[in-house]
Every structure is written in structure tokens, then in C-alpha cells.
Amino acid sequence: MTDAEIIIWSAAAGSMGLVVLLAAAEAAYSRSRASLQSLVYLGLYWLFFTLLSGLPAAMLPPAAAPWVHVAQVLIGPLRSGMGFYGGRHWLASSSRDRLTDISFRGTTWLCLAGGPLCLLPPPALQLPASGALTVVSVCVMLWLTVRAAQHGDRMAWGLATASVLTLPLQLGLYRLALGFGPLSTPVQAGVALLGLLGLLGLLGLLGLLGLLGLLGLLGLLGLLSMPLIAGLLWLRNHHSRQISHHTRSRRDPVTQLHSSVVMVKKIIRAQRRQARTQRDGALMAVQVFEPERRLAQIGHHGLNDIYNQLAKRMQRHTGVVNPAGRYYDHCFVVLIETLHSPRWIRTLGLRVASSLRKPLEVTSLSGERLKVSADIGVGLVHLAGAAKDVAQLLHEVQSVATAARAMRSRAALLDEISRQAVPVENAELGASWHAMRTARSHPARALQSARQRRTAT
Structure with missing residues (x-):
């Protein structure tokens, strides 16, 4: 990796790591199940991004290369499996749609069991197998979230948007990790940008929108991510919406339910x-x-x-x-x-x-x-x-x-x-x-x- 590439990936990984640390502080403060699940998934997202970007291989000694390879193979399916587990509860699929619920359950077990199974082929095929499983799982997640949105859950469109952003990110990261031809520095910067935008979507969906202001330190990235931030903020930040007079007329002042x-x-x-x-x-x-x-x-x-x-x-x-x-x-x-x-x-x-x-x-x-x-x-x-x-x-x-x-x-x-x-x-x-x-x-x-x-x- 060149110095410019190391700077790009280190800056992106550092920004994500800061968000994970703040999510850990929130989990320690609130001690709720939802905040713990958010912390686990954000941590796995950061590990996935960091491992496949090539930073560990560039910064660790050659003796750690086999362990880095095993971690790269396992992290994609593990992150996808945890994503399906959380998505099933977030979309309440167990009571709403039997096909969606069965798909969530099946894909969760497929990812969790498929990760270790990807270590069985020869070393040259392990990471491609893991990448194929991870990319297919993202496509399944996109289909399930769109299906949930069509059945009336409007907030599922936010999860579908995050899945759309995650798909090219994963394709770019796996191509980078597999070494299928060199990627130019601007292309790598674009992949890193997609990773951060995907994280913004996850933060909005997980209710951690208070952390988004920290990403404004990235300057231009903060400007580019504002539409997504605004959209997810409008969907999830109910309390700030209730401040305006228009919103107060749409909510019961005692119970905060719809009028x-x-x-x-x-x-x-x-x-x-x-x-x-x-x-x-x-x-x-x-x-x-x-x-x-x-x-x-x-x-x-x-x-x-x-x-x-x-x-x-x-x-x-x-x-x-x-x-x-x-x-x-x-x-x-x-x-x-x-x-x-x-x-x-x-x-x-x-x-x-x-x-x-x-x-x-x-x-x-x-x-x-x-x-x-x-x-x-x-x-x-x-x-x-x-x-x-x-x-x-x-x-x-x-x-x-x-x-x-x-x-x-x-x-x-x-x-x-x-x-x-x-x-x-x-x-x-x-x-x-x-x-x-x-x-x-x-x-x-x-x-x-x-x-x-x-x-x-």
C-alpha cells in the first residue's frame, strides 16, 4: 500500500473506531439489550472494513499473515449473520410475514455455519468462498427489507438503503483483499466513502444519530452524507420532530401516540x-x-x-x-x-x-x-x-x-x-x-x- 492509501484507510477506520467507542460508552451507560446489539454489530462492521482494507497486512509483521487471512475469511459471514439476527427483530418478521421470518432465520444460520466451512477448501479459494457468501447475503437482506417496506414498514427503506450502499462496498473490499488488479487511489477513496455512508445508515437505523456529528470532521464527506443523515434523522428522531408546532398537532401530548x-x-x-x-x-x-x-x-x-x-x-x-x-x-x-x-x-x-x-x-x-x-x-x-x-x-x-x-x-x-x-x-x-x-x-x-x-x- 502506498502512503496515500494508508492515510485514506487509516482515516476511515479511525473514524469508524471512534463511533464504535462511543457506542460502547452508550451501551455501558444505558445497559439495554438494544444498545448492546448495536455495539456488537457496529464492532463487527468496523472489523470487516479494517481487515479487508489491507491495513493489518500492511502494518503487522509477516508472521501474522495466516491469522489475518483466517480473520478475513470469518468476518464477512459472521457480520452478515449478526446483521440478519438483528434485522429479524428490528423488522418484527416473526409476527408479520412467515416467508420473511423463515428467510431471516435460514440465512442467519447459513452465514454463521458457512463462515467456518469456508476454511475447508484450499487457501486460495477460502476468501472467494467467504466473499461470495457475504455478497449473496447482502442481496438477500436487500430483498427482505424491500419486501418489508412493501408490506407497510416505511422505516425498512432505510435498512434497504444501507444494504444498497453496503453491496458496492463489499465488492470493492473483497476485490482489494483478493488482489484482482490494482485499484487506483481515487477508487479506493470511493470505496472508503461508501463504507462511511453505510455506517451512517446503520447509525440512523440503530438510533445512534447523536454520534453523526463527529463524522462532520471529515469535511467533504460530511457534506456528501448530509442527505442520508437528514433522511434517517427524519425517520427516527421522533423527539426533535415533536418540537415543531406542526408535529405537535399530529401527536397526542400525553402518550406521544399518533393523533x-x-x-x-x-x-x-x-x-x-x-x-x-x-x-x-x-x-x-x-x-x-x-x-x-x-x-x-x-x-x-x-x-x-x-x-x-x-x-x-x-x-x-x-x-x-x-x-x-x-x-x-x-x-x-x-x-x-x-x-x-x-x-x-x-x-x-x-x-x-x-x-x-x-x-x-x-x-x-x-x-x-x-x-x-x-x-x-x-x-x-x-x-x-x-x-x-x-x-x-x-x-x-x-x-x-x-x-x-x-x-x-x-x-x-x-x-x-x-x-x-x-x-x-x-x-x-x-x-x-x-x-x-x-x-x-x-x-x-x-x-x-x-x-x-x-x-x-
Whole structure:
């Protein structure tokens, strides 16, 4: 490597290393699982970039060459495997889309097992095999993220953008490591630039946007990366968006959930996407009954604290992928655009109802800490591609939530055949969405089958 090339790669690796160190400090401070996963993946990204750039071979003694070669072979598949593991949780594929979830799981194990297997061929073929596996995994990740974005997860476009930036980066790094002809200094600078841009995308997706200001020290690079930074900042930095007056009108000031106007627009757009993708989901409503009877004891501040805690518990089970809103004071609405199985409706309804019924700690007007239980009902309505009036959908799901108050589980589902609210644990849910569509098309036949099953049990 020439002096100019060493300067380019050292500067890029040093900038990435500084970000990794700050991510480590954040992980030590927050001690959360998400920050630890972010640290692991950013560290692997930095190792991948540094090892394949040729810096270790140029700076370490020749005796370390075999160990550097083994590390170069293993780092690509290992980084890809960890990326698929984190991406599966980030996109909540386990509940949204069965094909996506199976692809994530399969590719994760393929990468983790394929890395050591790449050491079995002759030494001259080990790095090419590792490179082929890594590049193919990036293409699979790009396909899965685009698929998730088409199913309604708009933030998946950010991960797809990072995958697009990563693909030419990996091709350039593997060509550099394999020595397939010399690369000019400007081309190597371009590859290093792609690596840093890809890191910016990862930082935005992982919620570490506060670290991006440090990369402004790179001058021109900072200017070139501003569009990507701005786009990811707009997607993930919710708190700064809420400062403006326009954003405050779109968010509930107590729970920070979407407003009713925003939720109506999201439901309309979801129906359009479902008509195109032929996917199925559900609309959930959480009704809080007679909250005003606690005003004399806890006041408006305590009541708002109850709403805030209920909203957080609800989102913990529905996930940030599914938009949630406060339809009005006593009612929350969650749009679950994609579910891979009808039985997830039952699981989700029971989990949310069970969580929201647990005692909440609030402060009374006298300053005492009290434990209170909210009187709630959870209603669910099947959401399919067939266009349906949003006002009718919201009326139906609120009626089902009201009916759930008289049920043991406090969770109810609108039956596709009788159009009546039934306890979600007793609902007739088929093994697939196709079976539910068939039941809706032939209600008499489905009702007879249901009676036969009840008689048999």
C-alpha cells in the first residue's frame, strides 16, 4: 500500500473506531439489550472494513499473515449473520410475514455455519468462498427489507438503503483483499466513502444519530452524507420532530401516540397496500372505561399517567413497527397491517389484555403511591385488502372493545360469519388467511364445520 492509501484507510477506520467507542460508552451507560446489539454489530462492521482494507497486512509483521487471512475469511459471514439476527427483530418478521421470518432465520444460520466451512477448501479459494457468501447475503437482506417496506414498514427503506450502499462496498473490499488488479487511489477513496455512508445508515437505523456529528470532521464527506443523515434523522428522531408546532398537532401530548387524523390516513394507505400485496392484518382498539371516577383520588395528572403507562404497555406487545394512536381520550387504536397467521390475532389480543389489566402505580393527590387497575376492553377486527370505509372499521372495532368488557379475558374479535363480538380465545380462527377468506365467502358451510368441530370436542 502506498502512503496515500494508508492515510485514506487509516482515516476511515479511525473514524469508524471512534463511533464504535462511543457506542460502547452508550451501551455501558444505558445497559439495554438494544444498545448492546448495536455495539456488537457496529464492532463487527468496523472489523470487516479494517481487515479487508489491507491495513493489518500492511502494518503487522509477516508472521501474522495466516491469522489475518483466517480473520478475513470469518468476518464477512459472521457480520452478515449478526446483521440478519438483528434485522429479524428490528423488522418484527416473526409476527408479520412467515416467508420473511423463515428467510431471516435460514440465512442467519447459513452465514454463521458457512463462515467456518469456508476454511475447508484450499487457501486460495477460502476468501472467494467467504466473499461470495457475504455478497449473496447482502442481496438477500436487500430483498427482505424491500419486501418489508412493501408490506407497510416505511422505516425498512432505510435498512434497504444501507444494504444498497453496503453491496458496492463489499465488492470493492473483497476485490482489494483478493488482489484482482490494482485499484487506483481515487477508487479506493470511493470505496472508503461508501463504507462511511453505510455506517451512517446503520447509525440512523440503530438510533445512534447523536454520534453523526463527529463524522462532520471529515469535511467533504460530511457534506456528501448530509442527505442520508437528514433522511434517517427524519425517520427516527421522533423527539426533535415533536418540537415543531406542526408535529405537535399530529401527536397526542400525553402518550406521544399518533393523533386520530394521522391514524385514519395510515389505515387508508394500509388498505391500498393490502389490496396490492394481498396481505392480511388486524385493527385493534383498547377502550378505557369510566376513568373519570378516579379523578377525585388521583387528579388529572394521575389520570394522564395511567394513559401513558397503558400506551407504553400496549406498544411493548404490538411493537413499534405497528403504528398506534389515541383515537380519543378513552380509546387507543393500533394498526397491525401484516400478520402471517390468523392465530396471531388471538395471541396478540390476549397478551395486550392481560398486560393492561395488571396494576399500575400512580401518585394520588395527597402524594401517596397507589396501585390501581384500569377497566379496559380490547377489540380486534380482521383487516384485509377489500376496501372498507374507515369510519365503519373504527366503529366496529370500538364496538367489539366495548363488548369485551363483559368477557372474562377482556379481549374480543369480530366474528367473520356472524358479525358479532366473540371472546378471542373462543374465536374460530383458521390455520391460514385463505381459510378465513373461504369462511367469509361461504358462511353457511363454515358455520356447519364449526358446529361439527364443537360437537366432536
